[in-house]
Amino acid sequence: xxxxxxxxxxxxxxxxxxxxxxxxxxxxxxxxxxxxxxxxxxxxxxxxxxxxxxxxxxxxxxxxxxxxxxxxxxxxxxxxxxxxxxxxxxxxxxxxxxxxxxxxxxxxxxxxxxxxxxxxxxxxxxxxxxxxxxxxxxxxxxxxxxxxxxxxxxxxxxxxxxxxxxxxxxxxxxxxxxxxxxxxxxxxxxxxxxxxxxxxxxxxxxxxxxxxxxxxxxxxxxxxxxxxxxxxxxxxxxxxxxxxxxxxxxxxxxxxxxxxxxxxxxxxxxxxxxxxxxxxxxxxxxxxxxxxxxxxxxxxxxxxxxxxxxxxxxx
Amino acid sequence: xxxxxxxxxxxxxxxxxxxxxxxxxxxxxxxxxxxxxxxxxxxxxxxxxxxxxxxxxxxxxxxxxxxxxxxxxxxxxxxxxxxxxxxxxxxxxxxxxxxxxxxxxxxxxxxxxxxxxxxxxxxxxxxxxxxxxxxxxxxxxxxxxxxxxxxxxxxxxxxxxxxxxxxxxxxxxxxxxxxxxxxxxxxxxxxxxxxxxxxxxxxxxxxxxxxxxxxxxxxxxxxxxxxxxxxxxxxxxxxxxxxxxxxxxxxxxxxxxxxxxxxxxxxxxxxxxxxxxxxxxxxxxxxxxxxxxxxxxxxxxxxxxxxxxxxxxxxxxxxxxxxxxxxxxxxxxxxxxxxxxxxxxxxxxxxxxxxxxxxxxxxxxxxxxxxxxxxxxxxxxxxxxxxxxxxxxxxxxxxxxxxxxxxxxxxxxxxxxxxxxxxxxx
Numbered sequence: 001x002x003x004x005x006x007x008x009x010x011x012x013x014x015x016x017x018x019x020x021x022x023x024x025x026x027x028x029x030x031x032x033x034x035x036x037x038x039x040x041x042x043x044x045x046x047x048x049x050x051x052x053x054x055x056x057x058x059x060x061x062x063x064x065x066x067x068x069x070x071x072x073x074x075x076x077x078x079x080x081x082x083x084x085x086x087x088x089x090x091x092x093x094x095x096x097x098x099x100x101x102x103x104x105x106x107x108x109x110x111x112x113x114x115x116x117x118x119x120x121x122x123x124x125x126x127x128x129x130x131x132x133x134x135x136x137x138x139x140x141x142x143x144x145x146x147x148x149x150x151x152x153x154x155x156x157x158x159x160x161x162x163x164x165x166x167x168x169x170x171x172x173x174x175x176x177x178x179x180x181x182x183x184x185x186x187x188x189x190x191x192x193x194x195x196x197x198x199x200x201x202x203x204x205x206x207x208x209x210x211x212x213x214x215x216x217x218x219x220x221x222x223x224x225x226x227x228x229x230x231x232x233x234x235x236x237x238x239x240x241x242x243x244x245x246x247x248x249x250x251x252x253x254x255x256x257x258x259x260x261x262x263x264x265x266x267x268x269x270x271x272x273x274x275x276x277x278x279x280x281x282x283x284x285x286x287x288x289x290x291x292x293x294x295x296x297x298x299x300x301x302x303x304x305x306x307x308x309x310x311x312x313x314x315x
Numbered sequence: 316x317x318x319x320x321x322x323x324x325x326x327x328x329x330x331x332x333x334x335x336x337x338x339x340x341x342x343x344x345x346x347x348x349x350x351x352x353x354x355x356x357x358x359x360x361x362x363x364x365x366x367x368x369x370x371x372x373x374x375x376x377x378x379x380x381x382x383x384x385x386x387x388x389x390x391x392x393x394x395x396x397x398x399x400x401x402x403x404x405x406x407x408x409x410x411x412x413x414x415x416x417x418x419x420x421x422x423x424x425x426x427x428x429x430x431x432x433x434x435x436x437x438x439x440x441x442x443x444x445x446x447x448x449x450x451x452x453x454x455x456x457x458x459x460x461x462x463x464x465x466x467x468x469x470x471x472x473x474x475x476x477x478x479x480x481x482x483x484x485x486x487x488x489x490x491x492x493x494x495x496x497x498x499x500x501x502x503x504x505x506x507x508x509x510x511x512x513x514x515x516x517x518x519x520x521x522x523x524x525x526x527x528x529x530x531x532x533x534x535x536x537x538x539x540x541x542x543x544x545x546x547x548x549x550x551x552x553x554x555x556x557x558x559x560x561x562x563x564x565x566x567x568x569x570x571x572x573x574x575x576x577x578x579x580x581x582x583x584x585x586x587x588x589x590x591x592x593x594x595x596x597x598x599x600x601x602x603x604x605x606x607x608x609x610x611x612x613x614x615x616x617x618x619x620x621x622x623x624x625x626x627x628x629x630x631x632x633x634x635x636x637x638x639x640x641x642x643x644x645x646x647x648x649x650x651x652x653x654x655x656x657x658x659x660x661x662x663x664x665x666x667x668x669x670x671x672x673x674x675x676x677x678x679x680x681x682x683x684x685x686x687x688x689x690x691x692x693x694x695x696x697x698x699x700x701x702x703x704x705x706x707x708x709x710x711x712x713x714x715x716x717x718x719x720x721x722x723x724x725x726x727x728x729x730x731x732x733x734x735x736x737x738x739x740x741x
Contacts, residue, residue: 196482196539212486236442236449238479244452248486 008307012120012127015136016181024145024185031146031303035296042072043306047104049073052094053130054080054110059269059294060130060139064107067301073105091115092122099123105305108132113174126308134172140268141178143300145186147293148223151264160187165217165259167193168227168249168276169238171200175268176227180206193217194249197238214249218258225266226251226277242275252278256287264289318342319732320354324362324693328369328683329666330673339367341689344731349685360739362693365726369669369681370402370433370690371647374463374492374570375546375618377639379710380426381419382411387623387641389423391710393431395643397736398708400692400725401619402433403680404643408440409467415440415451417459424460432735433728434680434690441466441480441491447473453484462676463490465546468593470496470528474535481541490675492544492570493532495553496594500524505634507549507580507597515586517633520595522550529553533560536567544675545569548614549594551604558613568675569613571605572620573642574715576659577649578602582715588629588636590715592620595638606653609667610660615675617667619646623711641709645716651696651723661696693727700724 006022013019019027034040049068051061061077068075078098080086085094091110098106099122106127108116113133120127131137145159152158164183170176170192183190184207191209192199204210211217218224229245239245246252256263265281265288273279282288319341326337326349340352373396379386389406396404406423408414414423420437427435439461443449453464464484470493471477477493484491501520506512508519529545533556536543545557548571557569574592579602582590590596608614622639629636646668653659673681680690704717728736 196486197479201538236451237476239483240450240452240454244455248454 008311010308011311013138013304013308014117014120014127014129016138016141016178016185021185024142024182027142027300027303027307028146028149030307031142031296031300032150034299034302035146035150038070040070040302044068044071044073044309047073047309048102049075049105049107049305050098050103051075051077052080052098052106052108053078054085054108055131057109057130059297060109063294063297064130064301067298067305068105070298071302071305073305091119095119095122099125104309126311128304128308131174133174134177135174136178137174138178139301139304140175141182142304143293143297144179144225144266144268145182146300147266147289147296148264150296151289151292155262159183161189162223163189163191163221164223164225165191165193165221166225166227167214167217167251169198169229170194170203170227171198172230173227179225180208184208191217191221195239214255215258218255221259221263223264223266224251224256224259228268228270229272229276246275250274250276250278251281253281256281263287266290266293268293318347318357319360319689319729319734320352320357321360321362321367321691321693322354323364324367325364326367326683327662327665329662330670330682331684333683334662336364339683339691341729341732344689344733346683346685346687346689349683360693360727366694366696367683368665368692368694369683370692370728370730371400371668372403372672372676372678372681373401373619373621373643373646373668374405374616374672374676375407375572376404376621376643377407377409377623379623380410380423385710386625387710388430389427389435390430391708392621392643393427393433393435395641395707395709396431396433397728397730398725399619399644400647400694400728401643402690402692402728402730403436403678404433405436405438405462405676407467408438408465409445413440413445414438415443415445417452417456420456420459420461433730436460436462436676438462438492439464441471445469447471447476450480450483453489454487457487457489463492463544465492466494468494470494470498472498474531477532478535478539481535481543482539485539485541488542490542490544492546494546495525495528495532495548496520497524497527500527504595505591506583507595509580509598511580515583522552522597522601525550525594526552526556529556529560533563533565533567537563537565540566542566543568544616547572547575547594547618547620548605548608549575550597550601554604554608554613557608561613568615569608570616570618571609571614572618573646573649574620574640575602576605576609576617577653578715586633587715588631588633589640589713589717591633591636591638592640593638606658610663612663615667615671617646617650617664619643621709623709624713625711629713640714641707641711642714643709644707645702645714647692647694648700648702648721648724649716651694652721654696655722689729689732691729692725694723695726696723698722698724
């Protein structure tokens with residue numbers, strides 16, 4: 001794939017920060033072609049994809065599995081709980097072992113920020129970061145951008161100049177960090193909204209506006225990305241209660257009305273209904289892109305796998 | 316609607332700096348005119364040059380309601396407040412159960428309106444059950460009327476939790492009042508750590524305990540942008556630490572109890588448990604530094620530190636006795652006595668009980684201005700009297716001032732234009 005002679009040349013997908021605007025455009029363009037119904041060219045025929053998830057995941061792991069299979073790859077899910085990792089094997093030993101089996105694509109989720117970057121130095125295949133600690137979740141940011149691109153095209157708009165609010169637990173969110181980087185790169189005006197306990201102290205240096213009040217923060221926003229609030233954060237350490245959190249930061253009709261009239265709502269899932277988002281907003285097809293995000297997730301990951309494997313082939 | 320006119324008072328309003336003889340007219344609970352006013356259709360109080368000040372705002376009142384009504388109710392505390400010239404009191408959350416949810420808050424506000432002659436406000440608990448672990452619904456309770464949040468007498472030992480409390484509350488611009496005590500350094504102490512207490516064989520808390528916590532909290536307030544009130548300063552070290560924090564442009568303020576302005580550790584004498592306080596009474600140099608702190612504005616607020624205790628809790632060996640003293644009826648008189656001794660500046664003293672707490676708490680009262688609530692106190696600064704604990708209106712009589720000579724007291728107390736205390740005939 002190339003765009004005006006520029007070829008995608010990244011060996012791995014570890015961080016949005018490793019990509020430039022052209023890389024992102026190439027990925028989104030290819031992703032958009034995979035939004036159409038199959039059959040698809042079996043570009044990954046004969047390739048091996050290993051899903052290595054050190055943290056539990058339903059949608060991301062399934063999404064990668066389906067993406068790989070639709071393009072003809074052999075997909076193996078490593079169940080970490082039953083593996084030698086559970087017996088105390090270090091990350092790098094696991095990497096060396098898997099590498100010896102010569103996979104082509106390694107999709108990794110890990111609870112420690114930077115784990116995939118370390119792992120990528122020790123393997124000879126492409127590593128795709130499916131979430132590392134509170135650092136990045138680049139494929140989620142890309143699929144969010146793809147979802148928006150498709151939805152906005154229907155309205156005759158694009159991402160440039162779009163005002164987007166990311167709301168909720170920014171502090172622990174890798175989705176937020178990847179999205180801030182990607183959306184800033186795409187020329188969006190990004191805002192973060194949440195209680196001060198859930199926004200990093202230095203977030204104002206990320207090139208975003210920081211708000212602690214939904215009414216202020218959502219004003220004139222075109223898109224609202226809600227983040228999941230982890231249950232263990234609700235018990236008084238970061239916020240007093242679910243009730244108070246929903247009162248001030250939960251997205252319902254009333255708060256949605258602070259944003260632009262045709263504002264769109266996104267959520268990376270899984271949702272806590274009644275904590276960060278009310279069901280009537282989440283389930284409203286006029287407003288919510290949440291289901292379309294899951295659809296776009298498969299298309300976007302097909303594009304990512306395709307792009308990285310081509311680079312692999314040309315290397 | 317009848318009006319009330321006060322003629323010929325020395326009107327002292329710390330907010331505007333006004334200090335002059337003037338008349339005041341009150342209509343519909345609000346100050347309607349200042350200067351030469353009409354007496355038409357009005358009840359008239361001839362002040363005869365006595366001081367008319369905004370009614371005092373006491374930010375730190377412990378009552379026994381709910382849970383220990385035998386010690387104090389909102390009704391008895393309210394009567395004591397009115398007699399002491401206090402027109403607004405903020406009830407602390409250390410009740411049983413603790414004021415850590417909206418329903419109890421609403422109930423107490425309602426009870427206060429019905430049973431107390433003065434305005435009753437509540438402070439909310441900073442952590443659930445004051446246990447120092449989980450934060451309370453600071454936002455919702457604040458909306459429901461909690462004026463600030465406090466963890467009672469128990470400091471938050473966990474610095475990370477304190478950081479989160481200050482950070483979280485900053486989104487609502489909420490004031491957090493926190494005791495300046497290092498809980499480990501002061502553990503088990505019942506007196507100030509000094510030559511005096513060690514001769515008595517009492518375990519002392521060093522002044523450094525206070526200084527360490529002021530400095531920690533100031534650093535956290537700077538980090539988070541939270542609003543912090545250093546609750547109950549007691550030492551020169553503490554005042555110095557607060558002064559330095561204020562130089563750094565941190566949103567920090569400090570309070571002191573009238574006990575610590577008027578008394579020192581020698582008042583313990585031979586194990587007088589009625590002078591056992593928390594924080595403990597410290598040295599004369601500490602007391603002098605606290606007085607200076609009020610005079611120069613470093614200390615923003617004076618409180619009664621009203622803490623009713625039954626005789627059963629007080630008549631015990633010193634280390635086992637409860638700390639605390641009632642103060643609603645002592646606050647004004649003890650302060651005026653310090654003014655008469657030319658220690659405290661009168662305007663600074665009044666400011667720390669009116670304009671400053673009103674500003675910190677966002678109250679409309681605490682000032683004498685047209686349109687302001689007619690919460691007023693008429694003060695005779697010269698009346699000499701001897702404090703007799705048995706005559707206090709408070710539900711408990713524990714005061715270290717029993718038998719002391721005081722100079723000055725409230726003559727008339729007015730809340731929302733209504734006379735709630737009147738000692739003119741007395």
